Amino acid sequence: MSAPVLEPQFASHAQQDFARSFGMWVFLASELLFFGPLLFGYLYLRMHAPHATGMASRHTDMLLGTVNTAVLLTSSFCMALAGHAAQGNDRRRATRLLALTAALGVVFLAIKGFEWHQEFDEHLFPGVGFHPADATDPATVHGIELFFLLYFAATALHALHLTIGVSACVWLMLVLRHPPPRGPGNEAVELAGLYWHFVDVVWIFLYPLLYLTARSGG
Amino acid sequence: MTSAQNDASIVDEGTAPHERREPSYLAGGYRLIDWLTTRDHKRIAVLYAISITFFFFLGGVAAALIRLELATPQGDLVSDDTYNKLFTAHGIIMVWLFLIPSIPAVLGNFLMPLMIGARDLAFPRLNLASWYLYMAGGAIVLWALLAGGVDTGWTFYTPFSSMFSNSHVVAALSGVLVLGFSSILTGLNFIVSVHTLRARGLSWFRLPLFVWANYATSLILVLATPVLAMTLVLVAIERLFQVGIFDPALGGDPLLFQHLFWFYSHPAVYIMVLPAMGVASEIIPCFARRPVFGYRFMAYAILAIAVIGFLVWGHHMFVSGQSMYAGMVFSLLSFLVAIPSAIKVFNWTATLYKGSIRFSAPMLYALGFVGLFTIGGLTGLFLASLALDVHLSDTYFVVAHFHYIMVGGSVMAYLGGIHFWWPKVTGRMYSDTWGKIAALVIFAGFNLTFFPQYLLGYAGMPRRYHSYPGEFQLLHVLSSAGAVILAVGYLMPLGYLAWSLRYGARATPNPWRATGLEWQTDSPPPEHNFAIAPVVVREPYAYTPEGP
Numbered sequence: 001m002s003a004p005v006l007e008p009q010f011a012s013h014a015q016q017d018f019a020r021s022f023g024m025w026v027f028l029a030s031e032l033l034f035f036g037p038l039l040f041g042y043l044y045l046r047m048h049a050p051h052a053t054g055m056a057s058r059h060t061d062m063l064l065g066t067v068n069t070a071v072l073l074t075s076s077f078c079m080a081l082a083g084h085a086a087q088g089n090d091r092r093r094a095t096r097l098l099a100l101t102a103a104l105g106v107v108f109l110a111i112k113g114f115e116w117h118q119e120f121d122e123h124l125f126p127g128v129g130f131h132p133a134d135a136t137d138p139a140t141v142h143g144i145e146l147f148f149l150l151y152f153a154a155t156a157l158h159a160l161h162l163t164i165g166v167s168a169c170v171w172l173m174l175v176l177r178h179p180p181p182r183g184p185g186n187e188a189v190e191l192a193g194l195y196w197h198f199v200d201v202v203w204i205f206l207y208p209l210l211y212l213t214a215r216s217g218g
Numbered sequence: 219m220t221s222a223q224n225d226a227s228i229v230d231e232g233t234a235p236h237e238r239r240e241p242s243y244l245a246g247g248y249r250l251i252d253w254l255t256t257r258d259h260k261r262i263a264v265l266y267a268i269s270i271t272f273f274f275f276l277g278g279v280a281a282a283l284i285r286l287e288l289a290t291p292q293g294d295l296v297s298d299d300t301y302n303k304l305f306t307a308h309g310i311i312m313v314w315l316f317l318i319p320s321i322p323a324v325l326g327n328f329l330m331p332l333m334i335g336a337r338d339l340a341f342p343r344l345n346l347a348s349w350y351l352y353m354a355g356g357a358i359v360l361w362a363l364l365a366g367g368v369d370t371g372w373t374f375y376t377p378f379s380s381m382f383s384n385s386h387v388v389a390a391l392s393g394v395l396v397l398g399f400s401s402i403l404t405g406l407n408f409i410v411s412v413h414t415l416r417a418r419g420l421s422w423f424r425l426p427l428f429v430w431a432n433y434a435t436s437l438i439l440v441l442a443t444p445v446l447a448m449t450l451v452l453v454a455i456e457r458l459f460q461v462g463i464f465d466p467a468l469g470g471d472p473l474l475f476q477h478l479f480w481f482y483s484h485p486a487v488y489i490m491v492l493p494a495m496g497v498a499s500e501i502i503p504c505f506a507r508r509p510v511f512g513y514r515f516m517a518y519a520i521l522a523i524a525v526i527g528f529l530v531w532g533h534h535m536f537v538s539g540q541s542m543y544a545g546m547v548f549s550l551l552s553f554l555v556a557i558p559s560a561i562k563v564f565n566w567t568a569t570l571y572k573g574s575i576r577f578s579a580p581m582l583y584a585l586g587f588v589g590l591f592t593i594g595g596l597t598g599l600f601l602a603s604l605a606l607d608v609h610l611s612d613t614y615f616v617v618a619h620f621h622y623i624m625v626g627g628s629v630m631a632y633l634g635g636i637h638f639w640w641p642k643v644t645g646r647m648y649s650d651t652w653g654k655i656a657a658l659v660i661f662a663g664f665n666l667t668f669f670p671q672y673l674l675g676y677a678g679m680p681r682r683y684h685s686y687p688g689e690f691q692l693l694h695v696l697s698s699a700g701a702v703i704l705a706v707g708y709l710m711p712l713g714y715l716a717w718s719l720r721y722g723a724r725a726t727p728n729p730w731r732a733t734g735l736e737w738q739t740d741s742p743p744p745e746h747n748f749a750i751a752p753v754v755v756r757e758p759y760a761y762t763p764e765g766p
């Protein structure tokens with residue numbers, strides 16, 4: 001059996017498992033609010049410059065964004081299966097599924113990087129070089145620039161989280177071979193899974209806000 | 219009534235840890251490395267206490283220089299630029315390095331596990347990590363101050379902070395960001411510990427109010443701090459890349475910054491004052507020998523303050539240009555937060571009613587807290603009134619108001635808590651007489667320092683100015699004189715508490731005959747707190763009047 005080591009402050013494994021997964025949930029609540037100012041900024045922009053927001057979102061690459069959404073959802077599926085395998089104490093299968101999850105995460109990051117590169121080439125990165133192709137009116141340009149600032153900040157923060165998630169998968173793959181106390185208990189896969197799904201859910205919000213706004217009827 | 223009943227133990231006597239004594243948490247592992255790698259929540263609390271005290275006196279030096287400058291109407295002691303850097307240093311250090319972590323990280327870390335009958339917090343390594351983050355954040359802030367200082371004020375208002383200030387804003391922002399992560403981890407640890415590690419029989423409504431207060435504070439820490447962190451990142455982005463997020467000249471909106479900043483920083487006031495309320499709720503019943511009046515309402519009031527505290531940030535923006543309707547809503551909500559606060563003050567008063575009150579040092583501090591918090595709270599109503607706030611905004615009235623809440627409230631309660639639990643933490647008694655004298659000196663010095671500032675503000679003296687018209691001098695001199703008395707009062711505990719460490723009488727496990735779980739173990743407690751897991755069989759605050 002690969003039961004985790006019982007820390008002295010806990011009376012039972014059940015209590016320890018509960019504390020750990022509860023801790024992860026509280027952490028994720030905190031993480032969610034990390035994206036709060038960006039979403040609030042988006043709401044603010046949307047209210048004050050609806051036209052510019054609409055124009056700006058048409059500059060994003062909807063195809064790549066949609067493909068990435070599919071990639072990320074698939075990775076979450078693999079992660080869920082990995083958690084299931086770990087629960088059934090099949091650590092070898094869990095390791096393979098973690099590898100698949102991490103690989104899909106890397107694919108997502110690669111596509112995202114390519115997208116950023118495209119947008120950089122189109123002078124859509126905020127700053128002195130910012131120069132959208134279709135707007136000249138300063139107010140609109142400012143609105144579009146702020147949209148892209150929020151876009152880059154939100155997607156970069158998301159990518160940072162995903163990178164941490166990929167690292168967690170790789171770390172688990174390396175240490176799952178050892179049973180406790182050297183390696184982690186099976187519940188570690190579940191905790192990594194919670195985190196992964198959280199990162200996925202954040203994207204589920206970012207995708208429509210950044211890519212689909214004002215695209216209807218267009 | 220026998221003395222055993224009088225002792226009002228809430229622990230089942232059969233499980234009281236009298237046998238099989240373990241060595242105290244202070245014994246063994248004397249080397250520095252043992253302390254720096256400890257996972258014991260009690261040792262981490264001591265580490266926090268030492269570092270927080272250092273920053274408190276550092277922030278105090280800045281305050282002293284500010285008061286010295288303001289003793290004369292001319293700006294003759296320091297230049298205007300230095301003055302701006304001084305009040306910024308004072309604000310940043312006192313808010314983020316002292317007030318926010320003081321009670322949760324020092325008293326909370328030490329007491330939360332003891333009060334819920336646990337052997338440690340749920341995540342001891344994370345607890346140590348949060349202390350290291352605190353130290354790292356403190357070091358970065360210190361570096362920013364030593365490298366030339368910051369002149370934006372602790373609020374980092376944009377676009378000044380993001381575009382125009384030539385000082386070390388990004389470094390200071392990074393320091394505050396790191397400190398924020400430290401708070402989040404502490405809050406997370408408390409929340410999980412209260413949910414998972416309570417002793418058998420310790421239901422939610424048997425928790426001490428100190429635990430309730432720190433629990434509610436932790437919720438604010440976990441939910442509000444990330445917003446501040448991200449906001450500071452946006453300021454840094456605007457500053458580094460010259461992108462218009464907050465600067466109107468670049469198409470940004472400075473109101474956006476204020477919304478985001480105060481969404482954290484108003485709840486931050488409750489991060490500072492809720493734990494202080496928790497401390498007062500422990501001390502007052504103990505020294506009045508009465509159960510706390512309306513325990514459940516006290517707990518609900520704590521939660522109500524935490525929740526409503528999230529909805530009132532806009533009262534910092536009455537004169538900023540937000541819409542009139544937003545101002546009206548925020549004004550109403552700000553009045554609402556006075557209700558649970560008043561419930562607490564009334565219930566402390568009711569607890570004292572017909573109590574057999576002992577005026578020991580911790581009690582004097584706690585009563586001082588209630589008095590100063592009440593004055594600060596009532597003047598808060600002035601500022602919550604939309605029309606009156608237009609007159610008082612950015613004057614010394616505001617300065618006096620928040621110092622009454624944060625210094626008169628939080629610092630007074632922090633000192634009260636230090637005195638109350640000192641025997642538990644160190645195993646030594648201090649001189650009660652000196653403690654009482656210090657409490658009175660601090661109370662007198664505090665009022666002399668800050669009450670004239672209400673009058674100054676009402677007469678129109680703006681804040682953040684380093685010179686002023688001559689007619690304000692009398693009140694400024696009174697305030698500066700009060701600051702000297704206050705400084706003496708703050709230095710006194712350093713003396714007699716340090717003295718007690720070596721020469722003080724040995725403390726018994728329960729010198730105040732209090733009923734909390736933390737008093738049911740040795741003073742100082744053993745490494746794992748309780749030899750046998752305690753079982754709680756009574757309601758909290760089961761105090762009875764002392765016999766003749």
